Amino acid sequence: MYSFARLGLGSFLVLAVFTTHTWADDSSTIPLGTDGVNINIVPNQYIIEFEGEPDTDAGEQATQDFFKSLSDGGISYTVYENYTSLFNGVFIGVDDKYFDAVYGITSAASVWATRLSNAGDQPPVPPNLPTSPPLPNLAHEYTGVNRVHNSTQWDGTGIKVGILDSGIDYNHPAFGSCYKTPGCRIQYGGNYVNDTDRADPLDTCNGHGTHVAGVLAGNHQEFRGVAPNATLGIYRIMDCKGVAPTNWVIKAAIQAHKDGMQVVNLSLGTPGGWRGWGESSIVNKLARRGIYVITAAGNNGMDGLWTVVSPAVATQGIAVGAMELPRYYALHLNVTVAGKTFPIQRTEQQTDFPPLNLRNVRLVRATGADGTDLACTPLAQEVKGALVLAQRGTCDYTTKAINVLNAGGVALAVYNNRTDDMGPISYSQAVTLPSFSLTIADGQALVKLLGGSGGSAATATVNHEVYAFDNVLAYTPASYSAWGPDPEGAIKPDLLAPGSNVYSTLPLNMGSYGSMSGTSMAAPYVTGLVALLVQSQRATTNLTLISNVVHTATPAKNAAGQYFSVAQQGTGLVNAWNALHADLAFTLRRSVPVYYDDRRYTKFPLKLWWENRVNAKVTYHFSSQPALSVSGVGTDSQSATPPRISTTAASVSFKQTSVSALAGNESFAEVTISSSKFDRRDFMVYSGYIQATPTVGTGGINYTLPYLGSAYATVNLPLLQSNYAGLPCLLRESGGGCLDAKSVHRFTLTGKDFPVVAYRLQAPARQLMIKIAYAATPNSVHASVESYLYGMQSRSMDTNGVPFYTFRWSGRGHYFGKPLDLFDLPNNKYVLRFTFLSVFMDTESQTYITPTIQLGGS
Ligand SMILES: *[C@@H]1O[C@H](CO)[C@@H](O)[C@H](O)[C@H]1NC(C)=O
Ligand SMILES: *[C@@H]1O[C@H](CO)[C@@H](O)[C@H](O)[C@H]1NC(C)=O
Ligand SMILES: *[C@@H]1O[C@H](CO)[C@@H](O)[C@H](O)[C@H]1NC(C)=O
Ligand SMILES: *[C@@H]1O[C@H](CO)[C@@H](O)[C@H](O)[C@H]1NC(C)=O
Ligand SMILES: *[C@@H]1O[C@H](CO)[C@@H](O)[C@H](O)[C@H]1NC(C)=O
Ligand SMILES: *[C@@H]1O[C@H](CO)[C@@H](O)[C@H](O)[C@H]1NC(C)=O
Ligand SMILES: *[C@@H]1O[C@H](CO)[C@@H](O)[C@H](O)[C@H]1NC(C)=O
Ligand SMILES: *[C@@H]1O[C@H](CO)[C@@H](O)[C@H](O)[C@H]1NC(C)=O
Ligand SMILES: *[C@@H]1O[C@H](CO)[C@@H](O)[C@H](O)[C@H]1NC(C)=O
């Protein structure tokens, strides 16, 4: 549905998708410049966390010990930044080749890579909608927010909410058209992007931050965010391209903490994230200081399981995915045939043209000389003054536009040829034809209405108005919304919020208002709700508050009445009214693991603790509902996207189904989860909900507690996908396809004549270790290339442009236990051993041994 070409990663991730046996693109564009399997990692830059707290003797000692170890080892480095607040650490530059050595220094508690995060959802041209008057937020009707706004006083007044994003257009009336002046709602913030000056978080080039700030806290006539009077701190960490490295995120997080933010919305991520990555660790550090951190789950849902981003996998944050709602706004054109008018959804025309106004013009199907409606050949008919309908495909948009212009057409509507989102149309040269795109469903319906060709009986009216369309996908998780669980099995996302075609504020120079789609739009919705909850002071602790948000949501079912997996929807659609009126809190997160890795094939007994905050005795009835089981791996042990689905479920039994608690008391329900119905050889993630409903007539709301687990020996999960374009395999950096596995391949280690290994991970891997062996004794390790640099790897994904990983070997290595003694391997015949450890590291999961690499000579 959504175009992932929009990811904004383009300039960094130019890896061509593998076609059969050759690089699909010019091999010179393959970024094999550095030894590196993770190309979204900034090479030679690390964030080191030392033992001990900042400004303590222990912390100071650890810092000194670390730098002494570097000096003793003769490792040169540059300190870019000292961290003395939030955690004790530094941001340093040190050559990747010393990673094993740095990793081994014991005073370093954590060594985090600098990752390039992105928001994953900003379109290059926001589809602008009319500016005035602003429209009400349609989503509020389905999430209880309208009810809250209409009948409570909670609006975020006095609550400080920090937004780490692309900045904001603070001249927008929805934020008071002011910045840090007395009485202004934006009171804090700054710019942490290095391309402008430090003080000013003004966003006029990206729009993402302004859009999400509107969802959270906009307030302008009919348009209201969830917490329309919250006080804002705007920390600009994403540049105009929407990319941010970890060090900018950390600096902004430290400042947000210093500014006393109570709720922080962290705006970006790297798909397939691990809890141990830097951004996730920062989220947990903020949470431990009592700050609520809300993160977007990510937009790689099309890739299926294990796609949630870091920092959304952080245990103590609230990770939010996106749900489709019943109605949304979109620009449209009215098509009138035989007196009947049909509204058809369309995108914005190109921004270079003034808003298009056409009244009752002819709507004509393109008919090319080739007999198709692709408009790839000169049009066979005259279309003077008409809006021309053509199908996507075969040739580029520029060719279609030129053919329409030559035949006298005044505008072009291209209908999609598949069900994804084709986005706004752009041309490769100066073509001046207003154009917009239509969905495949609308396109096919129009083709039917217009008949074989021509169709002068139809007229179209196009202007800059919006129409509220019904959504056929209502109450289903959005296709792009990232799936959990996290690599280590915890439940993520926690819940869903409105994320598709979300109408909100844009910078004034981008049209003031417009719609965007993504989990980035869903996260601030929940951030706004958390601000209202903090203001209401109903929750006694931060855990109670999080429980009130997560456990009062409503899980969604498919057309067959089966719940979507917890791995896809968490507890379902957020309900602001319920969250603000919850008078029980469940302490599920504190007392029990939420994931059952059933390697021992046991039953899981758990106690669901809850606390009664009503001023009277209450009685709750406990029951359970299974959700669909899902798998990221096919029955052939190969990657399954979309996930494989099964209705086999775990069984849940209750020791007592009715439980009472006196006023102010804690109580618990005892539950046993058993996965005995599953085939142990088949990797399946089961899940479901335990529901607590108040006894009839006592009022109160329902609570939904998720569980999730697997009855598979996870250690046996095949990590390397072997049915994909011949991977894993050995290649030459200079280009060409996979090299023959049985031959000896000579590399001179000059120019581009270096060995490269490409592989695809179908599941997350805890660790990749790259070792060297003599070709004659391939099973006996001779030296090490890397033991630790490639820890906590994501599974490969197709939709973020990294369908496989590559590693370029420089011919260097070190002996075991001597990471500082790097040397060039003498000319000889070698193999590289790639060893992948599974998530739980119980065993050496899988090894790939390259064909023979002969170094040197000619
Ligand atoms: C970091 O701290 C060290 C020791 O106090 C100091 O020498 C260095 O200049 C600082 N570096 C930066 C970039 O602030
Ligand atoms: C809240 O008020 C708005 C505007 O007055 C109205 O359109 C909406 O139906 C109301 N919603 C609820 C749930 O009361
Ligand atoms: C909005 O918040 C400010 C303080 O931040 C407060 O003075 C003002 O009364 C609030 N407005 C409303 C309508 O609650
Ligand atoms: C800004 O940051 C980018 C990426 O980190 C870097 O390449 C560039 O040199 C920096 N620019 C300035 C002016 O510091
Ligand atoms: C909230 O966080 C999500 C991701 O974590 C981000 O995409 C979104 O832009 C953020 N919203 C705001 C208002 O900062
Ligand atoms: C809640 O906040 C307290 C400090 O106020 C902190 O110690 C605790 O770790 C936080 N817990 C969570 C889950 O955020
Ligand atoms: C749809 O259009 C795209 C873009 O031109 C093209 O690559 C693809 O082959 C077309 N698909 C079909 C089914 O026509
Ligand atoms: C489409 O028709 C409806 C109903 O007649 C009207 O309200 C709307 O303004 C029309 N839209 C356009 C773009 O003309
Ligand atoms: C349970 O409630 C009773 C009566 O309200 C109170 O006296 C008692 O202290 C409570 N017990 C606990 C463990 O909270």
Ligand SMILES: *[C@@H]1O[C@H](CO)[C@@H](O)[C@H](O)[C@H]1NC(C)=O
């Ligand atoms: C709670 O759940 C019960 C049973 O599913 C349902 O009948 C009832 O309407 C729900 N109550 C609320 C307030 O949603």
